[in-house]
Amino acid sequence: xxxxxxxxxxxxxxxxxxxxxxxxxxxxxxxxxxxxxxxxxxxxxxxxxxxxxxxxxxxxxxxxxxxxxxxxxxxxxxxxxxxxxxxxxxxxxxxxxxxxxxxxxxxxxxxxxxxxxxxxxxxxxxxxxxxxxxxxxxxxxxxxxxxxxxxxxxxxxxxxxxxxxxxxxxxxxxxxxxxxxxxxxxxxxxxxxxxxxxxxxxxxxxxxxxxxxxxxxxxxxxxxxxxxxxxxxxxxxxxxxxxxxxxxxxxxxxxxxxxxxxxxxxxxxxxxxxxxxxxxxxxxxxxxxxxxxxxxxxxxxxxxxxxxxxxxxxxxxxxxxxxxxxxxxxxxxxxxxxxxxxxxxxxxxxxxxxxxxxxxxxxxxxxxxxxxxxxxxxxxxxxxxxxxxxxxxxxxxxxxxxxxxxxxxxxxxxxxxxxxxxxxxxxxxxxxxxxxxxxxxxxxxxxxxxxxxxxxxxxxxxxxxxxxxxxxxxxxxxxxxxxxxxxxxxxxxxxxxxxxxxxxxx
Numbered sequence: 303x304x305x306x307x308x309x310x311x312x313x314x315x316x317x318x319x320x321x322x323x324x325x326x327x328x329x330x331x332x333x334x335x336x337x338x339x340x341x342x343x344x345x346x347x348x349x350x351x352x353x354x355x356x357x358x359x360x361x362x363x364x365x366x367x368x369x370x371x372x373x374x375x376x377x378x379x380x381x382x383x384x385x386x387x388x389x390x391x392x393x394x395x396x397x398x399x400x401x402x403x404x405x406x407x408x409x410x411x412x413x414x415x416x417x418x419x420x421x422x423x424x425x426x427x428x429x430x431x432x433x434x435x436x437x438x439x440x441x442x443x444x445x446x447x448x449x450x451x452x453x454x455x456x457x458x459x460x461x462x463x464x465x466x467x468x469x470x471x472x473x474x475x476x477x478x479x480x481x482x483x484x485x486x487x488x489x490x491x492x493x494x495x496x497x498x499x500x501x502x503x504x505x506x507x508x509x510x511x512x513x514x515x516x517x518x519x520x521x522x523x524x525x526x527x528x529x530x531x532x533x534x535x536x537x538x539x540x541x542x543x544x545x546x547x548x549x550x551x552x553x554x555x556x557x558x559x560x561x562x563x564x565x566x567x568x569x570x571x572x573x574x575x576x577x578x579x580x581x582x583x584x585x586x587x588x589x590x591x592x593x594x595x596x597x598x599x600x601x602x603x604x605x606x607x608x609x610x611x612x613x614x615x616x617x618x619x620x621x622x623x624x625x626x627x628x629x630x631x632x633x634x635x636x637x638x639x640x641x642x643x644x645x646x647x648x649x650x651x652x653x654x655x656x657x658x659x660x661x662x663x664x665x666x667x668x669x670x671x672x673x674x675x676x677x678x679x680x681x682x683x684x685x686x687x688x689x690x691x692x693x694x695x696x697x698x699x700x701x702x703x704x705x706x707x708x709x710x711x712x713x714x715x716x717x718x719x720x721x722x723x724x725x726x727x728x729x730x731x732x733x734x735x736x737x738x739x740x741x742x743x744x745x746x747x748x749x750x751x752x753x754x755x756x757x758x759x760x761x762x763x764x765x766x767x768x769x770x771x772x773x774x775x776x777x778x779x780x781x782x783x784x785x786x787x788x789x790x791x792x793x794x795x796x797x798x799x800x801x802x803x804x805x806x807x808x
Contacts (some may be wrong), residue, residue, distance in 0.1 A: 307376065313367035315380045320363025322385050325454060326392055327356035333396070337434035345434040348396040356392055376794060383791040386779055390414040395444055400435045402426050404764045407771055412777045416442035417450070418782035419665065421534025421631040424764045425468040429539050433520055436537045440524045444780075447531025447561070447665040448493055455486035470624050489565050492572075493530065500526030500557045504763065507550045525550070526675025529557035532665045534631030534756040542632040547703075548617060554632065555624050562628040562660035564672075566703055581701045584661050587675035588627075595655045596623050596789050602648035608639060626655040629667035629758025640759050646742050649759070653746055656755045665753030667781055669723050675718040676700060680713045721787040726752045730777055737767050751777040 307315075330353045337346035344682045373381065394413030408424040415422050416439050425431065445453050505522030513521060521537065528535050533566040538544035542554070560568075567585070570578040579585060609615040618634045625632040634643065635720075659668015683698040692698070698708040708741035730748035733740055749772045750757045762774070780788045 306441045307380070307794060309376075310367075311377055311380075314370040314373065314377050315362055315384065316363045316366040318373065318377075318381045318535055319364070319384055319388055319517070320360045322381075322450065322454060323356050323360030323363060323388065323392065323396060324773050326389055327360060327451075329441060329445060330356065330396065330438070333438035335436040335497045336437045337432070340433055342432045342434050345400065345432045346394070348399040349434065351399070352392070354398040355395060359392060367460030379791050379794070381785060382451055383783060386417055386782060389442075389450065392777075393417065393438075396438060397435060400431065402428065402431055402435070402635070405768075407768060408764055411775055412439070413442065413772050414778045416440075416533070417446040417534065418754050419443050419447045419531055419533040419629065419667070420527070420751070420754040420778045420781075422628075422750070422758055422762045422774075423535060424762070426764055427539075428537065428594065431537070436524060437520070439535055440527045440533070441529050443535060444497070444527045447492055447527075447533060452486045452489055461532075465575070473638065481648075488569060491568065492568055496530050496557070496560055497526050500530055500553065503553045505551060507547060508545075511545065511547055511550075525725060526557060527552060529554045529630065529632075530561040530665070532561050532628045532630040532660070532667075534625070536627075536632070540636075543634055543636060550618065551621050551634070555621060558624055560626045561630075561665040563662040563808075564663040566663055567661070569717075570703060570752045578703050583675040583679070583700045584672045587671045587678070588661065590595050590625060591658060591671060591674070592623060595627070595651060596620060599623055599648060599651050599655075602645055602651060606644045606648065608635075608643055622652065622656060626755065626757060627650050627666075627668075629656070629657065629753060629755045630658045633748070633757055637758060637760045641743065641786075649746050651741055652757070653749050656749050656753050656757065657723070659753055672702070673719060676708065676712060676716050677720070679708055680755050683708065719784060719786060722789070723752060726777065726780065726785065730773060733773055734761065734770065752781050754778060754781045 330349050334346055334349035334353065337343070337349060384679050390410055390413035392410040393416075397403060397412055398406050398409035402425050403412065404424070404426060411424050414420070421443075484550055499525045503520075503522075504525045505519050508518035508521045509515065524535075524537055527533065536542055536544070542551075564582075564584060567579050567582060570576075596617045596619065599622065600616065603609070603619055605616055609618065621632070624630070625634075633640075640649070657668060658674055659670050660666030661669040662672040679698065683696065686696060699705050700708050727745075729744045729750055730752055731741075734744035738749075738796075739761055743761055746757070746759045747761045749755070750762075761770075
């Protein structure tokens with residue numbers, strides 16, 4: 303029987319969504335302060351308006367049920383699912399008012415892309431966008447990369463009305479520390495420390511290449527935030543290619559790799575349990591997978607003869623693969639080169655890389671290498687069973703922060719997620735093709751959206767059809783929740799509003 307929401311459930315959900323809207327108002331104070339300090343008065347007025355709207359909406363939602371009880375699992379599911387949509391809708395208001403977006407739908411697309419750390423953009427004339435507006439784009443990426451619920455838990459915004467269901471509903475199934483709030487705080491503290499160190503390094507490089515101090519600081523900060531949170535947005539129309547700096551690309555790749563690793567493994571290394579890191583099925587699967595992808599991609603680039611020297615080719619290939627698997631989406635290969643120079647085989651390699659994604663429990667998107675590693679392990683075990691004597695029985699184990707049994711429930715759950723991603727890839731590709739786009743770019747763009755990557759072959763631009771924008775917004779939203787959460791939420795809502803059938807007595 304499907305779980306149904308009662309009227310009381312909806313009131314509880316409204317209250318906690320109101321809490322998150324109040325948090326949105328606090329977050330918008332960051333670009334507001336930047337605008338005031340730098341004398342950007344028009345953007346300051348936009349963020350003041352946005353803060354007011356968020357406060358009003360948040361207050362009204364909280365008044366629906368002033369004193370709610372503890373969140374149940376199904377209520378936590380709804381709060382998490384609706385939070386991303388509500389934040390995108392309200393968070394895009396100052397961006398739309400900036401005049402850099404052709405429509406409100408474009409601004410909502412930008413908001414959803416930022417919150418879900420997808421990184422694709424429909425902004426116009428970004429080279430002349432205010433520092434405050436850019437700061438807001440990267441603030442959303444920073445919060446979204448950690449997880450809205452994780453940030454809220456770390457700040458204690460939900461009080462004592464939380465349990466593991468709220469944490470797990472955001473696509474995180476592992477606790478770094480047994481206590482949920484301590485786990486959230488570890489994630490936030492580790493992330494902030496890494497971003498601060500990354501900002502120092504990227505700012506130093508920006509100063510070295512000749513940027514003015516203020517511009518160098520903000521560019522360094524934005525790059526560090528986008529890299530560690532695998533967000534992929536930039537403040538330049540040419541993207542990461544604008545900087546054309548090898549040391550900067552190396553720093554960015556290191557930050558991306560740190561953000562792409564499971565926070566549980568970061569915790570184990572911090573505790574001194576380094577052996578857990580190197581024996582983990584995620585890390586081993588990731589190393590093998592990326593090695594194969596990198597060799598294949600380098601071979602296709604050599605055949606395309608885009609670069610004159612091997613060091614540049616290797617650097618660009620490595621950067622592209624790292625940006626693709628991690629869902630960062632930075633591109634050192636231009637859109638024009640993607641569609642006219644490199645082969646369809648190279649596009650296919652990057653599509654596979656984007657689809658798999660990075661580690662579970664990290665800032666990345668995609669199917670996740672842990673699921674791929676588990677399914678490969680199960681495949682090997684299945685083949686062994688076929689070849690073994692009928693009387694033989696084997697217990698399959700895998701290593702993930704200790705030895706764990708490979709249960710049928712785990713395999714089934716991973717297969718369901720894999721199937722859902724595959725269906726989403728297929729549907730989005732078919733819809734994109736129906737709007738007149740070629741098959742290969744359509745497939746590339748679809749996987750990029752569904753896996754929250756942000757790379758583009760040129761389809762994603764302000765002039766693309768509105769229905770496609772709406773579809774991609776839904777893809778980004780569902781991909782961030784890994785589909786299962788959103789489907790379960792929608793089914794519960796439909797079951798709640800569907801009238802009960804009356805059984806007539808004979």
